[in-house]
Amino acid sequence: MTDNRTDKYKKVAYYPGCALEGTGHAYNRSTKEVGKALGLELEDVKNWNCCGAMEVKNIDPKVQTYLSSRVMSQAVNEMGHSVVMAPCNGCYHNLKKAEYDLKNDETSRQVVDRISSKAGHKTYHAGEIETIHALDWIKHGIGEEGLKSRVKKSLKGMKVANYYGCMYTRPRHIFPEKDQGAGSESTSRPHFMDDLLAAAGAANVDFPLKTACCGGAHTLSDSDMSTKLVLNILKAAEASGANVIATECPTCHSGLEMHQIRAEKKFGVKTNVKILYFTQLLGLALGLTPKKVGVHENMSDSFGLLEQQGLA
Amino acid sequence: MRSLATIGELLEGGIDTATPAATARDLLTIGEEVLEHWLQARGLKPTASKAEGFRLLGLHRQGARGDPSFNACRETCRELVYHYNLVTMEPGDSATAQRLAMMQLVASHIYYFVSGKMQSAQLGEFCCSSRDLRLKQAS
Numbered sequence: 001m002t003d004n005r006t007d008k009y010k011k012v013a014y015y016p017g018c019a020l021e022g023t024g025h026a027y028n029r030s031t032k033e034v035g036k037a038l039g040l041e042l043e044d045v046k047n048w049n050c051c052g053a054m055e056v057k058n059i060d061p062k063v064q065t066y067l068s069s070r071v072m073s074q075a076v077n078e079m080g081h082s083v084v085m086a087p088c089n090g091c092y093h094n095l096k097k098a099e100y101d102l103k104n105d106e107t108s109r110q111v112v113d114r115i116s117s118k119a120g121h122k123t124y125h126a127g128e129i130e131t132i133h134a135l136d137w138i139k140h141g142i143g144e145e146g147l148k149s150r151v152k153k154s155l156k157g158m159k160v161a162n163y164y165g166c167m168y169t170r171p172r173h174i175f176p177e178k179d180q181g182a183g184s185e186s187t188s189r190p191h192f193m194d195d196l197l198a199a200a201g202a203a204n205v206d207f208p209l210k211t212a213c214c215g216g217a218h219t220l221s222d223s224d225m226s227t228k229l230v231l232n233i234l235k236a237a238e239a240s241g242a243n244v245i246a247t248e249c250p251t252c253h254s255g256l257e258m259h260q261i262r263a264e265k266k267f268g269v270k271t272n273v274k275i276l277y278f279t280q281l282l283g284l285a286l287g288l289t290p291k292k293v294g295v296h297e298n299m300s301d302s303f304g305l306l307e308q309q310g311l312a
Numbered sequence: 313m314r315s316l317a318t319i320g321e322l323l324e325g326g327i328d329t330a331t332p333a334a335t336a337r338d339l340l341t342i343g344e345e346v347l348e349h350w351l352q353a354r355g356l357k358p359t360a361s362k363a364e365g366f367r368l369l370g371l372h373r374q375g376a377r378g379d380p381s382f383n384a385c386r387e388t389c390r391e392l393v394y395h396y397n398l399v400t401m402e403p404g405d406s407a408t409a410q411r412l413a414m415m416q417l418v419a420s421h422i423y424y425f426v427s428g429k430m431q432s433a434q435l436g437e438f439c440c441s442s443r444d445l446r447l448k449q450a451s
Binding site: 166170171188189208209210211212213215217218221222225226228229232233235236239240 | 380383384385386387388390391394395410413414417418420421424425427428431432
């Protein structure tokens with residue numbers, strides 16, 4: 001790494017979001033543990049709130065912009081950070097979207113200013129903070145070489161299908177730092193997770209559904225459709241030769257796990273591919289125990305595979 | 313154009329398997345027909361134009377106009393084209409059977425995604441909010 005992000009990302013504001021305090025707790029735990037092991041510091045955003053997720057956005061997108069802007073305001077105005085890291089794709093997406101709207105839309109600026117004044121905190125202005133994902137944090141804060149030098153247990157033997165989900169790269173215009181050539185993330189064929197896991201010794205398989213829809217939005221309205229979409233992803237991962245799917249989003253992750261179980265019960269189709277957060281895999285490579293990275297908190301049981309690979 | 317239900321059945325195992333190229337062609341056509349259903353349900357005439365040399369990508373571009381969330385299947389459509397190219401350019405390759413199997417899964421994903429989108433948008437024969445009730449009544 002030659003740019004200033006290595007220093008800039010050493011200590012960042014951490015916005016876990018609500019999923020990482022619930023179903024995605026293993027992601028929260030493993031992200032923090034990996035940060036510690038790599039010497040990267042996280043400081044929780046003080047008194048953080050919901051990013052607006054899907055529900056608020058569907059009712060009033062301007063309120064969603066405000067909610068995300070408040071998180072950024074807390075990080076920059078109350079804590080003095082220049083970078084906020086959100087490991088959840090939904091939170092990451094919403095903060096980036098708010099940043100874009102505040103930069104380009106006068107009405108959004110007026111609404112955010114009005115609600116911020118009423119709520120009694122400083123208004124967030126576009127450009128005051130940089131929002132990054134956990135993948136950016138490790139990729140640029142440590143890099144592949146830095147990671148390689150810290151690996152204690154290689155992930156050799158792990159054949160990984162890297163699953164990014166659909167919100168990490170969409171819509172392209174809210175991620176101006178992506179698609180900027182060498183070293184930047186690609187919106188059509190993302191690779192940061194592939195790069196990091198390869199540095200830890202894993203073999204990445206050619207997986208055609210890495211940004212495909214996991215059916216998260218249909219989970220409540222039509223569970224069968226979600227199950228079919230997930231089952232297709234699981235089958236494609238297995239057909240690609242993967243023994244594990246690496247995830248970087250708590251919604252996708254819990255969807256894959258739950259619908260893997262449901263696919264067997266509802267459609268009688270059993271798939272054996274394991275599902276782990278990329279931070280869990282990196283943590284194991286860094287010599288952390290499965291419990292330390294929350295493997296026991298996952299719904300699917302990966303211990304057999306980890307034992308077989310000498311990682312547990 | 314075949315119905316979505318027929319396409320669903322085909323993807324379960326009724327694809328033309330005469331030659332690798334024919335199978336790939338059929339899977340690509342299925343992708344196009346699924347997108348045609350999406351466009352027609354929204355009152356649009358499916359374009360005959362191609363994007364980057366493929367009608368599938370032209371149809372996707374048309375389908376995403378005014379509905380950015382449809383871009384969630386953009387890369388899936390591109391993967392279908394990519395696999396089509398792999399199979400038709402190197403039909404004798406030892407990986408062809410694997411590539412066709414993957415292409416079928418990719419085509420199935422487009423089918424499931426668009427079917428789900430149509431339900432959410434209450435287009436076509438679906439209405440997601442009453443689906444459970446209708447299924448109960450039918451059984």
